[in-house]
Amino acid sequence: MKAEIITIGDEILNGQIVDTNSAWMAQQLAPLHITVAQITSIADTETAITQALQQAETRAEIIIVTGGLGPTKDDVTKTTAARYFKTTLVRDPAVLKHVEQLFARRGYSDMPEVNKQQADVLASATVLFNDVGTAPGMAVERNGKYFAFLPGVPFEMKYLMENRVLPALSQKQSDVFVYNAHLITIGLGESHLARAIADIEEAMPPFLKLAYLPKLGMVRLRFTAVGKDPSVLQTEAERFAELVAERIKPHVVAHADITFEEVIINAFSEANLRLSTAESCTGGAIAAQITAIAGASRMFQGATVAYSNQAKMDVLHVHAQTLEKYGAVSEETVKEMAEGAKQVFHSEYAIATSGIAGPTGGTADKPVGMVCIAVAGKHETTTKTYYFKNDRTINIQRASMAALTLLWNLFQKEQLISEK
Structure with a gap:
């Protein structure tokens, strides 16, 4: 299965914050054999959100959206999503009670109306209850596509991914599997490394791809095999990783996806x-x-x-x-x-x-x-x-x-x- 991640927020586009959410989500999806087809950052506007959802539907079966679920006027994700899915917003009593309790625990005797609106969810959505924050997530399934709308605050997003989204996605069976083998190399530049193993890379089967991930002073190699037989994918990915490791042995420091x-x-x-x-x-x-x-x-x-x-x-x-x-x-x-x-x-x-x-x-x-x-x-x-x-x-x-x-x-x- 393929996924697309959409991050919403002008603060990402103007560089005020760095989008770390997408990288983390992609890492969590990989063990479920879900590959990320595209990551898109967009402005918090109805037009941008609508266009991003339309395009994502053409590329992926799973669309995960973060951001824009706050209580202020510039957060328009929910109202835009309601129009997109041709539904309405309804106030969820359980979510409202949760938000009121959070305010009470924080010492606020009166909760503004704008915060009550955080309990508004799509009538057609499954509510992804947010135990650690005020903005609930929402899941919508339509035409075989799974949409998840999550808050942009990292610790809230992670909680909902781990406790709501990933369990749901794990139930969706796929006949296409992904296996990754890894090498970490040092002291050899990307171009020199590619030249040294060109014949090995050329001999790889069509279902196996090699990615070069360079950083200062090092290059990470990822061997990604995609297909229907998990045992074949693992065997071939590890075999070619070992061939490369033997070829450039003095430069290999690890056979794992670590720093x-x-x-x-x-x-x-x-x-x-x-x-x-x-x-x-x-x-x-x-x-x-x-x-x-x-x-x-x-x-x-x-x-x-x-x-x-x-x-x-x-x-x-x-x-x-x-x-x-x-x-x-x-x-x-x-x-x-x-x-x-x-x-x-x-x-x-x-x-x-x-x-x-x-x-x-x-x-x-x-x-x-x-x-x-x-x-x-x-x-x-x-x-x-x-x-x-x-x-x-x-x-x-x-x-x-x-x-x-x-x-x-x-x-x-x-x-x-x-x-x-």
Whole structure:
């Protein structure tokens, strides 16, 4: 089955908020073998909503709409949907009681009429009761199509998807299945990767497609098989993924749909190793990426953002002579920063960064984008200097990815030594 997701809201179109709802919903639909044919963001107007619904019906069997269910005048989704489905709005007593109770619990003795209108639902719809908010969802089935209208507030949308929509969709049987196999690669650009595996990709059967999903410093590969025999789909997707993995073996870090940070956390946790960071130009970005992942506490010891030379000396025990002779942005300095972090945080591994992220501060010898990175491991410390040529934000992102890659390579090297 195919689905289309429609997000409604001027705040999405003008960049005030980022649409994270669609990505999350697509991830939840995948296990049900429901592929997303299109994601559309539209203005909160009757014309835009009507046109989007009409077009979605031609492309998908499942249409999920988020946003525009609030109590204010600019939220016109319900009235537009009523016209679209040639029905009326009725006030649902159970929803009204729920909204009144929510207001009472929040200490409001009088509820405005506009909020009572949140209990208005399509007469032809199945009410998707919203236990965690005031705006109910609605489901409509017409001409073999399933429509779900959900609030745009992320935690309310997620609650209704998990407890109302997905259970309903799981009952809809499909004779077409989807299976995805995944690889995560680092240190090989998309074009070089494609060239290296061109013959393997060419040999794939028609029902198997390879998608390249590049990010800074890495490329995720997704092998998607679509057909009627689940066992064949799984076998072929995994077989070709393994062929690719063997071809580019030094660059493959995982055979799963997870992040590089999760790969590192899992590997360090299994090896009972600990990591710390000492960051200057990256400003704590590396530590933030690691600790954003659940389970990081199993291996992450701590971090410091040692921006000034004095902090580098006081916290990480960098020698004054090193800073004076080589400067803060040097491999000599980051080497001492990493080794100092190992001692301070009692970790087996440590990452250190120092550089000139920009847009100012560069010199002829040390231009904007120059970043020195060190990784101290169990047996050695490795250092490397990079010259990035982007804006400040991208330079920090590239430096963070480069640091994690340097960490992974040293970890892999030392693991091989330990196994011998």
